[in-house]
Amino acid sequence: MKYKLILSPFAELDLEQANSYYNIQREGLEDEFIEELENSLKRIKNNPKQYPKVLKEIRKANVRRFPYGIFYVFRDNVINILAIFHFSRNPKIWKSRYK
DSSP, X not given: OOOEEEEOHHHHHHHHHHHHHHXXXXXXXXXXXXXXXXXXXXXXXXXXXXXXXXXXXXXXXXXXXXXXXXXXXXXXXXXXXXXXXXXXSOHHHHHTTOO
16 A cells, blocks of 8 residues: 655754754764665555554654654554654654644
8 A cells, every 4th residue: 555655844844953963973974864764764654553652643663773753643544744853852842743
């Protein structure tokens, strides 16, 4: 089955911030982060129900090698990415994105 994956504007902003951070940490680290993130998104898209629910309908998939979680909602064959969130940040931020 094919699923549509949509990044919210918040998730896009999270991604931009992470890219900026890793870009200045070490040459090539940003590319490594993007590769791991894309792998995680592929796993989500292949089987969105494989990850646990962490709040109501929100599921979380961890990004390998990096301290990030991908928080998403899956409904009607659509995967809505709410956040790409660093684990050190206050979880109230990503929780507030879900209405």
